[in-house]
Amino acid sequence: MEQMDRTQPKDSPRVPVGTMGDGGTTYSGVNPNAVWLNSRGIWLSYVIAVTILHLILLSIPFLNVAQAWTLTNVVHNIGNYIFLHMLKGTPWETNWDQGKSRLLTHWEQIDFGEQFTTTRKFLLLAPVILFILASFYTKYDPLHFVVNLSTMLLVLIPKLPQLHGVRIFGINKY
Amino acid sequence: MVSIRKGGRKSSEDYESTPFLAAWWTYLSLAILVAFGYLRDFLRRIGLDKNHSADGRKNMKEFVPVSFESFVDRNILKRVNHCVSRPISSPPTVEVDVLERTSDDGNWHFRLTGRKRRCINLASYNYLGFAENEGPCVDATAHALQLYGAGVCSTRHELGNYRIHEELERTTARFLGVDDAITFGMGFCTNSMNIPVLVGGKGCLILSDEKNHASIVLGARLSGSVIKVFKHNDIDDLEEKLREAIINGRPKTRWAWRKILIIVEGIYSMEGSIVKLLEVIRLKKKYGAYLYLDEAHSIGALGETGRGVTEHWGVDPRDVDIMMGTFTKSFGAAGGYIAGSKELINHLRAYSHSTLYACSMSAPVAQQIISSMKIIMGEDGTDKGKLRIARLATNTRYFRQRLREMGFIVCGDEDSPVVPLLVCVPAKILALVEDLFERNIACAPAVFPATPMTEGRIRMCISASHTRQMLDKVLDSISELGDRMQLKYSL
Numbered sequence: 008m009e010q011m012d013r014t015q016p017k018d019s020p021r022v023p024v025g026t027m028g029d030g031g032t033t034y035s036g037v038n039p040n041a042v043w044l045n046s047r048g049i050w051l052s053y054v055i056a057v058t059i060l061h062l063i064l065l066s067i068p069f070l071n072v073a074q075a076w077t078l079t080n081v082v083h084n085i086g087n088y089i090f091l092h093m094l095k096g097t098p099w100e101t102n103w104d105q106g107k108s109r110l111l112t113h114w115e116q117i118d119f120g121e122q123f124t125t126t127r128k129f130l131l132l133a134p135v136i137l138f139i140l141a142s143f144y145t146k147y148d149p150l151h152f153v154v155n156l157s158t159m160l161l162v163l164i165p166k167l168p169q170l171h172g173v174r175i176f177g178i179n180k181y
Numbered sequence: 182m183v184s185i186r187k188g189g190r191k192s193s194e195d196y197e198s199t200p201f202l203a204a205w206w207t208y209l210s211l212a213i214l215v216a217f218g219y220l221r222d223f224l225r226r227i228g229l230d231k232n233h234s235a236d237g238r239k240n241m242k243e244f245v246p247v248s249f250e251s252f253v254d255r256n257i258l259k260r261v262n263h264c265v266s267r268p269i270s271s272p273p274t275v276e277v278d279v280l281e282r283t284s285d286d287g288n289w290h291f292r293l294t295g296r297k298r299r300c301i302n303l304a305s306y307n308y309l310g311f312a313e314n315e316g317p318c319v320d321a322t323a324h325a326l327q328l329y330g331a332g333v334c335s336t337r338h339e340l341g342n343y344r345i346h347e348e349l350e351r352t353t354a355r356f357l358g359v360d361d362a363i364t365f366g367m368g369f370c371t372n373s374m375n376i377p378v379l380v381g382g383k384g385c386l387i388l389s390d391e392k393n394h395a396s397i398v399l400g401a402r403l404s405g406s407v408i409k410v411f412k413h414n415d416i417d418d419l420e421e422k423l424r425e426a427i428i429n430g431r432p433k434t435r436w437a438w439r440k441i442l443i444i445v446e447g448i449y450s451m452e453g454s455i456v457k458l459l460e461v462i463r464l465k466k467k468y469g470a471y472l473y474l475d476e477a478h479s480i481g482a483l484g485e486t487g488r489g490v491t492e493h494w495g496v497d498p499r500d501v502d503i504m505m506g507t508f509t510k511s512f513g514a515a516g517g518y519i520a521g522s523k524e525l526i527n528h529l530r531a532y533s534h535s536t537l538y539a540c541s542m543s544a545p546v547a548q549q550i551i552s553s554m555k556i557i558m559g560e561d562g563t564d565k566g567k568l569r570i571a572r573l574a575t576n577t578r579y580f581r582q583r584l585r586e587m588g589f590i591v592c593g594d595e596d597s598p599v600v601p602l603l604v605c606v607p608a609k610i611l612a613l614v615e616d617l618f619e620r621n622i623a624c625a626p627a628v629f630p631a632t633p634m635t636e637g638r639i640r641m642c643i644s645a646s647h648t649r650q651m652l653d654k655v656l657d658s659i660s661e662l663g664d665r666m667q668l669k670y671s672l
């Protein structure tokens with residue numbers, strides 16, 4: 008389990024720079040994946056998106072409130088895991104960094120590998136708050152608790168700074 | 182943030198941030214595009230969507246899978262593809278003939294329909310209007326073509342040093358008000374081939390603005406020096422980085438830096454902002470660093486007599502150690518120059534990679550630059566140059582002021598002829614460019630990931646040849662479309 012370097016030095020610019028939209032390549036720039044979660048209004052949009060997901064699940068007639076909350080928690084955590092910890096690299100071409108970000112998951116690319124930034128704290132808090140809400144609305148039922156806790160741990164453990172760049176048993180390495 | 186400078190010049194380039202609702206629509210648009218992108222990829226994989234261009238090459242099918250890295254290109258940028266790289270069939274003067282194209286497979290391949298559309302040209306860097314194909318410049322160029330031929334067939338060091346190159350360099354030095362200048366055949370290579378020669382070797386530090394052009398970044402990387410990037414036009418950040426660098430010295434050994442070079446541009450082409458040159462020079466003198474000023478867009482376009490950003494701020498050109506610029510924008514030619522003291526230029530003449538290995542500038546192109554420069558300086562005996570510069574300044578100020586009055590968010594300094602209009606939502610950018618094209622106005626879009634996610638924009642370049650009627654027509658169209666698409670974000 009080896010540690011990986013950061014993709015950019017700490018004092019890099021915070022904004023991507025590039026040519027016009029001709030194939031999305033940016034020559035002189037930095038990885039937009041590192042900074043777009045700091046964009047204006049993205050956190051509120053994230054909260055609104057989760058709320059809309061929850062309202063959709065609540066409106067399905069055969070689910071009761073407890074199941075809807077647990078499902079919201081589970082769907083959110085699975086989405087969080089897939090997009091932040093499973094998909095590696097960037098969906099656009101990165102000619103400038105010689106493939107350094109190709110092996111990094113999105114979580115590892117955020118803020119160029121710097122730990123404990125506010126975006127990372129927000130993304131860490133979101134599953135925790137959902138877990139607390141889900142526990143409350145499921146009235147602390149044991150089965151729901153096990154499901155909610157395991158998905159929350161699935162999402163929280165990869166976010167620990169000790170696990171930056173770590174690939175257990177070589178899963179998802181390349 | 183507005184600050185008063187000597188001579189009454191203000192730096193007023195901060196623009197309002199994207200309103201929250203526009204940002205939210207941008208995120209929703211991108212989420213929908215991404216969702217449909219995944220859907221289309223899935224349909225292509227199971228064979229329901231038969232677009233074979235997206236599959237990758239036949240002989241590599243089992244070897245190299247279609248990559249995640251081309252996701253944005255396949256699914257988002259191909260939708261905008263018909264608005265970029267449009268072929269033209271006339272010189273890029275104030276009006277340009279754009280060839281119409283259609284696509285049968287969703288913008289993967291185009292074919293020409295045979296029709297042309299004469300559009301008002303807001304996309305070419307034609308600031309002083311020298312891109313025309315008739316007039317005294319073109320006559321002199323044709324004469325030079327007959328005298329010298331088209332090609333030079335050699336490098337400056339060998340047999341490619343013509344009288345016209347020396348005349349061009351003398352004229353450029355006189356134009357800029359410095360001791361000497363050297364010119365190169367290509368603007369990009371002027372930066373990428375010469376920065377390594379100026380700050381090569383160990384112990385050099387380059388402080389580069391975050392929005393510098395790719396040629397500067399390439400030259401800085403090729404030089405092998407340590408590169409630190411400071412926030413765009415942020416003097417406090419630059420000072421902090423300078424102090425940190427000088428106090429801490431070189432990495433590991435902590436020795437003093439041999440050279441510190443600050444690289445900034447005159448006008449930044451995507452932002453339209455003008456560098457705060459007075460402050461940068463103050464910092465440079467205080468800390469003993471050198472200054473490299475890239476005036477690719479600002480030479481000819483700023484200043485009372487078109488001498489660039491140094492005249493705009495009222496700065497002595499000898500305060501800037503290395504003045505670099507290109508002839509592609511305001512002079513209607515090709516190539517670049519570096520100007521400064523005699524020692525600097527002698528060093529470059531001997532050691533520049535471009536003079537050693539690259540062929541020199543073509544003679545008719547050099548003649549075009551000489552003719553246009555003489556017109557700007559007034560040495561041709563008329564005041565045409567002065568009129569062009571004045572018209573560019575009035576056009577710029579009028580256009581930007583009217584856009585601001587209408588309620589759009591316009592980036593950049595109020596004197597900069599590059600006008601980026603903030604249109605955040607990607608679908609609206611596409612719609613705006615398409616609708617403007619329908620009304621015979623051609624301009625260029627820029628979307629994520631080339632710009633920050635909530636700052637998608639269209640970029641318009643004002644020219645001295647634009648008449649008031651053309652600008653009014655453009656402004657009325659933009660206003661009408663802006664009302665329809667609710668783009669007037671400014672509060």
